[in-house]
Amino acid sequence: xxxxxxxxxxxxxxxxxxxxxxxxxxxxxxxxxxxxxxxxxxxxxxxxxxxxxxxxxxxxxxxxxxxxxxxxxxxxxxxxxxxxxxxxxxxxxxxxxxxxxxxxxxxxxxxxxxxxxxxxxxxxxxxxxxxxxxxxxxxxxxxxxxxxxxxxxxxxxxxxxxxxxxxxxxxxxxxxxxxxxxxxxxxxxxxxxxxxxxxxxxxxxxxxxxxxxxxxxxxxxxxxxxxxxxxxxxxxxxxxxxxxxxxxxxxxxxxxxxxxxxxxxxxxxxxxxxxxxxxxxxxxxxxxxxxxxxxxxxxxxxxxxxxxxxxxxxxxxxxxxxxxxxxxxxxxxxxxxxxxxxxxxxxxxxxxxxxxxxxxxxxxxxxxxxxxxxxxxxxxxxxxxxxxxxxxxxxxxxxxxxxxxxxxxxxxxxxxxxxxxxxxxxxxxxxxxxxxxxxxxxxxxxxxxxxxxxxxxxxxxxxxxxxxxxxxxxxxxxxxxxxxxxxxxxxxxxxxxxxxxxxxxxxxxxxxxxxxxxxxxxxxxxxxxxxxxxxxxxxxxxxxxxxxxxxxxxxxxxxxxxxxxxxxxxxxxxxxxxxxxxxxxxxxxxxxxxxxxxxxxxxxxxxxxxxxxxxxxxxxxxxxxxxxxxxxxxxxxxxxxxxxxxxxxxxxxxxxxxxxxxxxxxxxxxxxxxxxxxxxxxxxxxxxxxxxxxxxxxxxxxxxxxxxxxxxxxxxxxxxxxxxxxxxxxxxxxxxxxxxxxxxxxxxxxxxxxxxxxxxxxxxxxxxxxxxxxxxxxxxxxxxxxxxxxxxxxxxxxxxxxxxxxxxxxxxxxxxxxxxxxxxxxxxxxxxxxxxxxxxxxxxxxxxxxxxxxxxxxxxxxxxxxxxxxxxxxxxxxxxxxxxxxxxxxxxxxxxxxxxxxxxxxxxxxxxxxxxxxxxxxxxxxxxxxxxxxxxxxxxxxxxxxxxxxxxxxxxxxxxxxxxxxxxxxxxxxxxxxx
Numbered sequence: 009x010x011x012x013x014x015x016x017x018x019x020x021x022x023x024x025x026x027x028x029x030x031x032x033x034x035x036x037x038x039x040x041x042x043x044x045x046x047x048x049x050x051x052x053x054x055x056x057x058x059x060x061x062x063x064x065x066x067x068x069x070x071x072x073x074x075x076x077x078x079x080x081x082x083x084x085x086x087x088x089x090x091x092x093x094x095x096x097x098x099x100x101x102x103x104x105x106x107x108x109x110x111x112x113x114x115x116x117x118x119x120x121x122x123x124x125x126x127x128x129x130x131x132x133x134x135x136x137x138x139x140x141x142x143x144x145x146x147x148x149x150x151x152x153x154x155x156x157x158x159x160x161x162x163x164x165x166x167x168x169x170x171x172x173x174x175x176x177x178x179x180x181x182x183x184x185x186x187x188x189x190x191x192x193x194x195x196x197x198x199x200x201x202x203x204x205x206x207x208x209x210x211x212x213x214x215x216x217x218x219x220x221x222x223x224x225x226x227x228x229x230x231x232x233x234x235x236x237x238x239x240x241x242x243x244x245x246x247x248x249x250x251x252x253x254x255x256x257x258x259x260x261x262x263x264x265x266x267x268x269x270x271x272x273x274x275x276x277x278x279x280x281x282x283x284x285x286x287x288x289x290x291x292x293x294x295x296x297x298x299x300x301x302x303x304x305x306x307x308x309x310x311x312x313x314x315x316x317x318x319x320x321x322x323x324x325x326x327x328x329x330x331x332x333x334x335x336x337x338x339x340x341x342x343x344x345x346x347x348x349x350x351x352x353x354x355x356x357x358x359x360x361x362x363x364x365x366x367x368x369x370x371x372x373x374x375x376x377x378x379x380x381x382x383x384x385x386x387x388x389x390x391x392x393x394x395x396x397x398x399x400x401x402x403x404x405x406x407x408x409x410x411x412x413x414x415x416x417x418x419x420x421x422x423x424x425x426x427x428x429x430x431x432x433x434x435x436x437x438x439x440x441x442x443x444x445x446x447x448x449x450x451x452x453x454x455x456x457x458x459x460x461x462x463x464x465x466x467x468x469x470x471x472x473x474x475x476x477x478x479x480x481x482x483x484x485x486x487x488x489x490x491x492x493x494x495x496x497x498x499x500x501x502x503x504x505x506x507x508x509x510x511x512x513x514x515x516x517x518x519x520x521x522x523x524x525x526x527x528x529x530x531x532x533x534x535x536x537x538x539x540x541x542x543x544x545x546x547x548x549x550x551x552x553x554x555x556x557x558x559x560x561x562x563x564x565x566x567x568x569x570x571x572x573x574x575x576x577x578x579x580x581x582x583x584x585x586x587x588x589x590x591x592x593x594x595x596x597x598x599x600x601x602x603x604x605x606x607x608x609x610x611x612x613x614x615x616x617x618x619x620x621x622x623x624x625x626x627x628x629x630x631x632x633x634x635x636x637x638x639x640x641x642x643x644x645x646x647x648x649x650x651x652x653x654x655x656x657x658x659x660x661x662x663x664x665x666x667x668x669x670x671x672x673x674x675x676x677x678x679x680x681x682x683x684x685x686x687x688x689x690x691x692x693x694x695x696x697x698x699x700x701x702x703x704x705x706x707x708x709x710x711x712x713x714x715x716x717x718x719x720x721x722x723x724x725x726x727x728x729x730x731x732x733x734x735x736x737x738x739x740x741x742x743x744x745x746x747x748x749x750x751x752x753x754x755x756x757x758x759x760x761x762x763x764x765x766x767x768x769x770x771x772x773x774x775x776x777x778x779x780x781x782x783x784x785x786x787x788x789x790x791x792x793x794x795x796x797x798x799x800x801x802x803x804x805x806x807x808x809x810x811x812x813x814x815x816x817x818x819x820x821x822x823x824x825x826x827x828x829x830x831x832x833x834x835x836x837x838x839x840x841x842x843x844x845x846x847x848x849x850x851x852x853x854x855x856x857x858x859x860x861x862x863x864x865x866x867x868x869x870x871x872x873x874x875x876x877x878x879x880x881x882x883x884x885x886x887x888x889x890x891x892x893x894x895x896x897x898x899x900x901x902x903x904x905x906x907x908x909x910x911x912x913x914x915x916x917x918x919x920x921x922x923x924x925x926x927x928x929x930x931x932x933x934x935x936x937x938x939x940x941x942x943x944x945x946x947x948x949x950x951x952x953x954x955x956x957x958x959x960x961x962x963x964x965x966x967x968x969x970x971x972x973x974x975x976x977x978x979x980x981x982x983x984x985x986x987x
Contacts, residue, residue: 022071024792028538028891029804035894036804039811044833048803052713055806055826055835057684060719066580066712071794074542080791081570081784085551088566092419092441093285093556096398096432097230098160098189098774100280101554103435107507108282108355111514112348114548116735119348120524120539122531123308123739126863126873127323128315128930131965132517133351133738134322137310139500140278140292140354142981146495147260148274149267150296152980154307156278156350156740157293158342158592161195161774163275164188164224164254166306166342167295168196170273171222171250172205173304181206181220187229188254191558191774194759196224198770202606202638212240222250227266228259231391232398232430236489241270257281257294258435259396261362261369264489266296273297280434282356283349284548287567288557288775289592290741290782292350302326302978308345308739313974315967316928317935323969325978341595341632348737359510362496368435372397373485375433375442381481382446382472391428395484398432400424406452413448420559421448439474446472498982520965522872527962528896530812532680532839532875532885533627535708535730539785542792543733546784557775567780570787577790578732578745581798582707582724583715586753589745590771592778595629597725597744598703602637603769604723604748604755605670605699611755611768617669617697621660623652625678625879627703639669650679650824652689665696674703675716676837678879679824680809682709690720699723704747707731708889709806709838712799722749732786743779743786804890805838808897812886813840815901819908820844823883839887841880842904848882851914852921859884862907867930869903869953870962899956906953919944925953930964 012018026032031039036048045051072080093101104113112118124130137155144153157163168182182205184193193209200207208220215223223244228234241251253271258280260266266274279291297305303326311325357365376397380390383401391400403410404427411429414421422430431445450470496502504510523529529536546552555564575587591597602620609617620634623644631641644660645653652673661668671693676682683689690700702721708731710716716724728734729742736742748756755768759776777783793801813822813836820842825834848856859882863873875885888897910926913919921927923944931950941947952958 021073022794022797024074024540024542025071025797025800028540028793028797029801030891030893030896031804031808036807039807039894043807043810043814048807051807051810052803054829054832055837056682056713057686059684059687060714062713062715063718066795066798068577068580068790068795068798071792071797074792077788077791078542078545081546081788082549084566084569085546085549086566087569088551088555089563090550090554091559091563093559094431094433094445095420095422095556095558096430097422097558098191098277098279099285099288099556099558100432100434101285101436102280102282104282104284104352105356105359107510107514108352108359109548111511112352112355114544115518116525116539117518117521117523118351119544119735119737121521121738122523122529122534122536122736122872123344123347124324125876126867127321127969128864128964128966129522129867129872131322132520133347134310135517135520136351136354137347138312138322138980138982139358140350141310142498143354143357143496144294144296145981147257147265148255148296149265149493150274151299152302152305153294153296154305154309156345156347157275157295157307158346158596159289159291159774160189160254160275160277160293161192161771162596163293163295164192164252165196165199167252167273167275168200168205168222168224169203170297170301170304170306171252174301175221175250176248177219177221179219179221180204181208181218183208183210183215183220183223185209185215185223185225185229186211187226187231187233188224189226189230191759191771192254194771195774198603198757198772202603202636204638212237216240216243216247220249222252224252224254227253227255227263228396228398231400231424232395233392234263234394234396234486234489236486238269245270245272256396258365258369258372260491261366261495262373262485262491263396264491265493268493273301278350278353281353283352284553284781285556286553286781287555287564287777289773289779290346290349292346292353307342309980311974312979313970315969317967319966321966321969323971323974325974325980341599341629341636342593344593344595344740344742346741347739348735348741351738355514357496358501358504358513361501361505364505365496372433372435372437373483375437375439377484378474378478378481379431379433379442379445380484382442382477383449385472385477385480386446386449386470388449393484394486397434398430400428400430403427403429409452410448413451415560417444417448419444419448420556443472443474500982522867522870522962527871528888528892528900529872530874530886530888530900531872532841532887533678533705533878534736534875535727535887535889536736537708537733537889538891539733539735540789543785543788546788547781552781552784557777557780567777570783571777574783574787574790578726578747581711581715582726582747583717584724584747585717585750586756587745587747588756588758589743589783590757590773590776590778591725591744591746592773593740593742594705594725594727594729594744595633596772597746598629598633599636600746600757600769600772601701601723601725601748602633602639602670603757603772604746604752605701606637606639607755607769608699608752609669614697617667619664619667619669621657621664621668621671621693623673625650626672626674627678627705630672630703634670634672649827650677650681651683651685654685654689657689658692661692661696668693668696668698670699670701672701672703674705676706676709680836680839680841680885681824681826682837687719694720705730706838709802711802712795713802717747717749722752723747728786733789734782734785741779741782743782801890805888808888808890808892809836809838809840809886811897812888812901816842816904819905820884823880839885842874842884842886844884845882847911851911856921857911857914857926858882861926861929864929864968865907865910865926866903867964868925868950869906870957871900871903902954925950930967932965932967933963935967
């Protein structure tokens, strides 16, 4: 065929690369001209130090098409076996309402949003989070709840340290009741040991007899028992201890809530409110507490304040980014939450309402009671006389036979012991399921644990029907524990029960927000890149979504293959020898990495090494994580260019040499430049017997170009929700793999029972694979990009940042760049810090135009702001990512230039310093429509500062929010906002 390209080109196996990377060859040529480079390769050679460049390319398979990648992953997913789950243990099948599945979980307006640091453009997701907090406070009967935790186990660990801070006891012993979930106990042991906390499992009598600062109870217990512990709790609190109750939310619609039982802290998971099991996550945990604990409570808290017009408005309160403010004195290193799952579970409660939730719970409890009655008629003994959804059945030598019967029928029971099995029912359970369960027990081939009840009332092969047994069943809920208090009485939980109403409510809230589906989000250090649709599709496949994390290993073979392949590719990208995907957030990966270093030193008889050096420019989670593993933080200086001060580092290394454990750095630096002496830095730290932690937050500037494991790093964590395309979801979920060199592989995290190889430091999340259900996203990204595409993404990200820096240099100079060489301008890495500090003095001093004013005015231009005042107060850190088109980059640049011209009007006295478009931003539609307009600039300038906005305009729903008012008048549950 004449003039036809080769078939290899027509097959276009690299089609996705061009779809992921926003600039084409023509755009790239224009950008290179603007930055003064002849080629992308030349630019990269100027920026990335030759001493750290990769010795060989990444061995990651070549790119394939989106369709081919989906087919390949579908074949892997098919190796998982979706069984009917009766395992329980904190994970349940649930029904995600279609209106929520399609319009939140699968909707980029929700999943591409960022943590709501810019409150005025985050009102929709914050209203959903206030609904979440209200749902938790109502169901637990506690006065305060945060906006979600990472999972139940880590929530319990955080509650333990909160209790340690708040308890009046001088003891360092923490009691864990025997009914607590086993995975929770594992994570608690991991968290407690470095902090010098002694963990003891106990019965109630033991906890009252010994000294302890707090106790953790499970309600209902892992066996299914529902205990009335009110009197015991009162006696324990009289001794000065803090009571933590891990409570099942669905059960709390029927049972006396923790607050009424006397608990000080309530924690748990919201998974069964509409979030699939997903092999363990992501799921939103919760924490609620007494009012006097609120200022020490970890995690995010959404509060209600007022805007400049006096209207109520939501904002993050109290703990907002406390890690970056309090650093080594922070109470937790958790800097995000599980926002998207929290939104889904809150919407589940909104959709069903209090009566709908109660009906679901009553149905589960009734089915459980009938199941128990049938098992007893078959001759079995149910060990727990009280229950909500779980039974522990004494099965004697029939245990294996019964479990096998269930497996053959495609069902999983929980193996409690060699003599007993557990059964947990859930929202999806039916009458037919109960009858099937009876058949597993009736068909057992071994003897009976209670032969006296055989014969006419039971026996092998006997068939029971639901209709026969239901009249014989009595409720297993203790009468004295039946709930009498009301919950979810706010109108939001009683208004949207039709699909039409729910659909419109969800849409209204999403319209309040500014997410990546509308605009570039140029957040430095946060890497808001494309979350491609083909990457997102697999997460709702039943083969991934319907797997219980503690199902038999042969049912999780697809996940095992996915885990192995993704770890191999990430090892190639980072240059490390081993990786664990268990940490379910970047903060947890960072923590696990420091645990690995600590474990390594202890294994060599050097447990005394406890000094961690951290540059003053580091992410705030770094010192918080070091403190959590029992290390003492020593800050090292940075020079005028933002680089680590090598002279100060050398002095600190020598001063603390005998006890030096680690140094934590971010590379490229937090200041957005490639430091040329990083190899020398690593060698210096190693020479003192210490290890180097390389924070992976800026890995988007390294993939394919340089590998931390090759240039001297010993440990890194990655943020798969940054570099590897898992969406931020409004501030979670995420995955934070921890990567290590060969001699630290034995100290990777993992569960003792099953899960990951190498559990030298214990478990850091409840599930063996952490937030496993979102791993297909990163797998798809790597598979569709291939080695060449991943490297191209890195290079274009660096080019885009330098393009913004170059075009804005005459308006907002970049604070830190590399040292100019051979007449070339100074360069940045994948992000740049724009210096606006001098404008404050030029426009009136203390009350002049600030970086915050610029961020608020950007909202009027339809943009999410860059990162504000981090790492340098009064600056803006911009990271464009490779996903943005040249058109969008130019739109942002034009907006910044226009804002600079507005600032000039203030400088020249045309507009007053306290009454101008920046100080009054953002402008809402309501204020622009006011009859009287007294401002010294036109309405049109306020609303449409550039002509393109007349075609498509985002309207901020509220004016500028009063942060101080919100903290002084803390209110964190539902009030009508934006109606």
